[in-house]
Amino acid sequence: MVDANLPPFFTDSETARLVAANAPQIASLKQAPQTRATHQLLAEAEAYGPVHRAYHALSWPRNIPASAIVSAQTPFPTPIDAQLWRQAQQEFVAAAPDRRLVTAERSSHNVPVDHPDVVISAVQDMVNQVR
Structure with a gap:
């Protein structure tokens, strides 16, 4: 994600x-x-x-590993929305044992363009985790 x-x-x-x-x-x-x-x-x-x-009301299956890669700068301009966005990411990760939260430091909402290395690394880690 x-x-x-x-x-x-x-x-x-x-x-x-x-x-x-x-x-x-x-x-x-x-x-x-x-x-x-x-x-x-x-x-x-x-x-x-x-x-x-x-x-x-939906949820990601608990038995499917997931990584949530988040930008340091959220897509929301207001502090309350930004905080709720970060909190939701943390709640998602905490809801199952095989989930990771990865923060792309100094990144806008466009993480794949700003930091493709972070995305590639997270995908590699996920592949290694499920092997």
């Missing part, structure tokens, strides 16, 4: 916060000329809350 959206992040309260934070952009899109792109974005926005609440 490379800086992945993980189910523990999308609690009802966090999903509601994200929906509310995007509400002004959605309102602007509704006023913009309707193109395929705006129509698609509006459809995604309408489904965002229900989809992410359902995603929160």
